[in-house]
Amino acid sequence: MSNPAIPGVDITWLLGFIESYIASGIRLNIGETMQIGWMLVRIEQGRAGALRLTEPDMKSFPVNFIDSVDRTLLHLRNQNDVVRSLSPVIDPHFPSLRQSAVVHVNYKHATALSLKRKVAEGASSGWVITDTEDSAGSCDPARFLTTSLYQLGMDRPELIKFFALPPMLEVSINNHRTCVCGPNGALSLIPGSYLSELNRRMINGAN
Template identity: 30%
Template sequence: MKDVKTNIQGIAAHPNIVVSLLSGPSLGAHTILSYFEDEVRKGKVFRAGETVQMGWLMLMLKATDAGELEVWEPRFGAIPIVWERGASRTYRQLIVQKSVAEQLGVEPSFPSLVQSAVVSPNFETSRDLLMSREPSTGTDSGWLFAADSNESEGGRLVSLFEIASKRPEVIPFLALPPSASVVLKDGRVTIKHGDEEVSSDSSELLRRLPASDLIAAT
């Protein structure tokens, strides 16, 4: 892990914030830290135990013995959420979701991991998936997940985090805006929004989406 920290302690009465990412370029850490630096310069004070939404995920700040604030992210598969040090998954998912939205020429519309979605009875076990999004209201993300278009009854509300833990292949598409739809069938991906349509037949990004890597610990 590589630690990167803000340099705000000297310019504001605020503890430095530390982000740990997997070894390699520190661009991801700087991207996350720039958010905190900008907010502190605006007068925001972050405190230990506070959560901050980054993309669709949440980051938690924890105090260190050195008096700094360390960034922790959710561990997938654990409900209720278990937090672990770092922000590698958060950064990877943020970049992938933005890139998928760009495929359709739309701005990402990030839900929150604590929002709910409707899932069909066969969603968890089906090989193929159909996703569609309606406008988000309150705790409802607007997302609907089904095994196929014929499933119209028996849906139940489940948190997006639980859905993504069980079916990580949906993660890249969660920031698509309302009116978007996604079909994952026979190893092929097709996404639509309005008159725009992109598939894995023509998009290298969609063809190589690393679903398992998005929640991996390393």
């Protein structure tokens, strides 16, 4: 870990997670992967017979693992903070970067987006990404394609923080505001929370 933005409490949590993982009787073998949040980290040979954790560089496909867990912890923190921003309280529902998402053909460059999550099934994360400015094409299956959640994260890294929201929720994003809705309407943002502060900064930056 080299990023000073990672809180010490998150580092302590990771160490405790690994200790409890091993204490449960699970053996860590070189070349195997384990899931932390939505990320998959790979166990590799370290120095002097030790093991090390490596993570995807979020730049390459196929996945290139590097000697770091910075992104893993930052993504986990951001995803948890998004979920904790909402009222009433909900629990995170972490997908795997190996799972797929359905995306609008304009997803790489669209500035107005809808992220709606259905119930995950098998290889699908349940996420459907729509360009809300393409109103005519939003109902046209030919305007959508399937990609990996990892590829989506590489192309639109600012969306990763929403990936742990549970099914039946929808995130609406435009240039100045993020709104999260459930089956019964918009969810409240807790004042001073992560999403609340992001909205405030985006609005202030636009004025």
